[in-house]
Structures are given as structure tokens and as C-alpha cells.
Amino acid sequence: MTRSLLIFSILFVMAQGKAQDFQGQAVYESKTQINIDLSGRNIPEDRKKRIQERMKQMGERSYVLDFNRTESIFKEEEKLDSPQGGNGGRGRMFMSMMSGGAGGDYYKNVTDAQYKNKVELFGKIFLINDSLPTWEWKLGSESKKIGQYTAYKATAIKQVRRPNTAAMFRRGAARDSAATMIEKEVTVTAWYTPEIPINQGPSDYWGLPGLILEVADDVTTMVCSKITINPQDKVAIKVPKKGKVVSQEEFDAIARKKTQEMRENFRNRGPRGGRQ
Numbered sequence: 001m002t003r004s005l006l007i008f009s010i011l012f013v014m015a016q017g018k019a020q021d022f023q024g025q026a027v028y029e030s031k032t033q034i035n036i037d038l039s040g041r042n043i044p045e046d047r048k049k050r051i052q053e054r055m056k057q058m059g060e061r062s063y064v065l066d067f068n069r070t071e072s073i074f075k076e077e078e079k080l081d082s083p084q085g086g087n088g089g090r091g092r093m094f095m096s097m098m099s100g101g102a103g104g105d106y107y108k109n110v111t112d113a114q115y116k117n118k119v120e121l122f123g124k125i126f127l128i129n130d131s132l133p134t135w136e137w138k139l140g141s142e143s144k145k146i147g148q149y150t151a152y153k154a155t156a157i158k159q160v161r162r163p164n165t166a167a168m169f170r171r172g173a174a175r176d177s178a179a180t181m182i183e184k185e186v187t188v189t190a191w192y193t194p195e196i197p198i199n200q201g202p203s204d205y206w207g208l209p210g211l212i213l214e215v216a217d218d219v220t221t222m223v224c225s226k227i228t229i230n231p232q233d234k235v236a237i238k239v240p241k242k243g244k245v246v247s248q249e250e251f252d253a254i255a256r257k258k259t260q261e262m263r264e265n266f267r268n269r270g271p272r273g274g275r276q
Contacts, residue, residue, distance in 0.1 A: 026065045027226040028202045033219045066235045072200045073237050074106040105240045118240035127243030128251050135207045146213045151191035160186055186218040
């Protein structure tokens with residue numbers, strides 16, 4: 001964190017101290033691009049279209065961020081018409097890997113820079129307990145309106161590890177798990193508003209002198225569609241407690257193993273596997 005950004009953050013925290021009961025809720029619409037090359041596979045064209053449409057639907061999600069001046073919790077809004085059906089856990093894990101962000105119930109405490117993330121992985125609940133990522137934000141002068149708020153641009157670089165979908169779903173591809181993942185650096189672009197002076201944001205994003213209203217990396221864009229400040233009915237921000245406690249590194253290792261199993265199962269089903 002740069003010195004100027006640190007000073008901004010301290011000033012905003014001091015200002016927030018005058019409003020102990022400050023609370024708000026933000027709704028975010030998220031879209032993740034999932035590009036899977038189905039060429040060369042013995043799949044009818046109509047089925048390819050259904051697969052692509054299902055992937056598109058899986059990539060469109062809504063989230064709610066409940067926050068006060070020091071804490072927040074970020075959760076997905078459940079939809080009754082979810083296309084995942086009985087594969088909800090598998091679909092959520094895949095989407096989390098694609099977006100490289102947080103899934104489950106993601107609790108942040110910006111005072112002690114810690115998070116707790118309750119995640120379900122193939123029927124088992126884990127509680128990830130670790131330090132928040134450090135974002136080296138670069139503040140820009142560019143601004144735009146998001147809803148009724150003036151938002152300012154900030155950028156950062158992050159290292160991501162994403163599924164290599166070309167290798168993951170290709171029959172006869174190398175069977176080592178490393179072949180199914182790609183590591184690279186991507187640019188994150190965030191838009192924050194000092195009109196809501198808290199250093200919170202969706203997923204694992206935080207650390208700017210104002211609420212993050214929009215954020216995008218190479219595959220996922222999240223945009224705030226609704227904000228409620230100091231609602232009449234307060235929402236308790238509860239720290240997740242249920243699940244097997246693991247670090248982020250430990251959970252990633254478990255997820256990689258499950259990814260390998262998922263890839264093997266997908267291959268073994270062949271072109272006729274799976275229900276539509």
C-alpha cells in the first residue's frame with residue numbers, strides 16, 4: 001500500500017469512528033467469461049450450443065455485501081432457477097477457480113486484515129482462515145458515475161492461477177494436474193467512491209479510500225447495482241465459524257486434487273456423458 005493511500009485510509013477510518021452504527025448493503029452483478037473449445041469433439045452442434053449457454057448462465061451471478069466501517073460479509077444470492085442443478089458444489093468450485101476470487105461466505109475484517117471464508121467443496125464444509133491479500137493500488141484521476149455516486153479509477157496487479165480449459169476438457173490430454181492450470185499476472189481495475197468512506201469491496205477486494213463499486217480482471221467483472229446505507233432493519237455481520245479450519249494454501253491443495261478428479265470424471269464420461 002502506497003503512503004498516500006495509507007494516509008487516506010487512516011483519515012477515513014478516523015472519520016468513520018464518529019458513526020459507530022454506520023452500516024450498508026451493496027448488491028453486485030457478476031459476469032465471468034468461460035471459453036471452452038469444443039471443436040474436434042464428437043458433439044452435435046445443438047448440444048454444443050446448450051453447453052455454451054449453460055456456461056454463460058453459470059458465469060452470471062448476483063452477490064450481496066453487508067458492511068460496516070470495519071467488517072463485511074460477501075455472499076452469493078441463491079437463485080431458484082440456477083442451471084447447476086445437482087452439480088451446484090462442482091459448479092461453484094469451477095466458477096471460483098475461473099474467477100480466482102472468493103466463494104462461499106467471505107468475511108473480512110479490515111482492522112486486523114484477516115478473513116474467514118466458509119466454503120463447501122463436494123459436500124464438505126471448510127473454513128479458510130488467513131490474512132487478507134495486500135493490494136498495491138495505484139490511484140488514478142479518471143472518474144465516472146456509477147448510479148448516483150462518483151467513482152474514481154484505481155488499478156493493481158495480481159497473480160492468478162486459472163483452469164486451462166483447453167487441456168482440462170480435451171480427451172487424451174496430459175494427465176498431470178499442472179497441465180490443467182495456468183499462472184499469470186493480470187491487471188485489476190477498480191472504481192471506488194469516497195462518498196461511501198469505507199475501504200471495503202466485493203470478494204477479496206479492499207483497501208481503497210471508498211467503497212468499491214466496480215471491479216474487473218481478465219475474466220470477471222462485478223458491478224454494484226444497488227446500495228442501501230443505514231437500512232432500518234440492521235443486518236448482523238456474523239463471523240463464519242462452521243467447517244474444517246484450513247489456511248488458503250491448504251484449501252488450494254485440496255481443491256487442486258478435486259479438480260484433477262473432476263477432470264478425470266469428465267474424460268471418462270466421453271462425448272455422450274452428462275445430462276442436459
